[in-house]
Amino acid sequence: MKILNRDVDYAVRALVLMARNDRPATPVAGMREEVRVSGPFLRKIMQKLQRSGFVHSVKGKGGGFALARDPGNIRLGELVSALQGGIRLNDCVSGGKLCAFHSACKLRGRLASMEGRLLEELAAITVKDLA
Amino acid sequence: MKILNRDVDYAVRALVLMARNDRPATPVAGMREEVRVSGPFLRKIMQKLQRSGFVHSVKGKGGGFALARDPGNIRLGELVSALQGGIRLNDCVSGGKLCAFHSACKLRGRLASMEGRLLEELAAITVKDLA
DNA sequence: AATGAATGATACCCAAATGGTATCATTCAT
């Protein structure tokens, strides 16, 4: 039961870094040291963040990445949704492999609300909180 | 972000089944139909449950598995711990790959307490509840 | 004692997800 995968982990570090020293553009080469990850991998993550609208990018010399949104409004829950996909619950529910008690089952609903609460808690944490 | 894996899923179904028709011993062959899973796989899971003390087993002809504990006291949280292992949080914490802000990081504690709450919620659900 | 129904233990295998690298194209300041 791992809550955050690597992508989210590194993304958080990078975003926090950018939130701290608010520069017009930070290249990957200027972050990979502190984030403790290889350049190419961090770059791939940053590109995902760019596509999801968390950061914007500037190509060419002097370019790099910068926050596209107020760090106080970048919520962990959104990062999780963007970088490690949605909810799957258990296979009985999402995979269509129903068990014999399906109609009377009290489990599905409970799991759904649990996952909901989890995401709420994640949504309560912003990049600013962590900077 | 999947809460329950297959093992737990099938285990719950089997335990609920046993709680319903309280027989002295149910063989795997008598459960695999309703649980909707292959015999060998269910058997492997049942063996795990036996090793963890949730059920006891009787070998030989007429044997099988039976609940070793009151179904009202078999909690989902325990099943998760026994069948899909403990907590890993993110790699910054569990993997020892600390990031640059480790000492000041507010994330680890939050994740830990979130996971704790999740397990509490799971612990509130018993096999009896689901039967 | 022999048989067959059952679990115990363990090794193995396959597929999917995760984590990570490599390559080439594109943009842009100098």
Place this chain on the structure above:
DNA sequence: ATGAATGATACCATTTGGGTATCATTCATT
């Protein structure tokens, strides 16, 4: 032109999850 930067994408390697196969052991029945 050059070189520093990202965009896009294909590829690879490791781990995990899900599942099968096999042989050993136990025990009720005959």
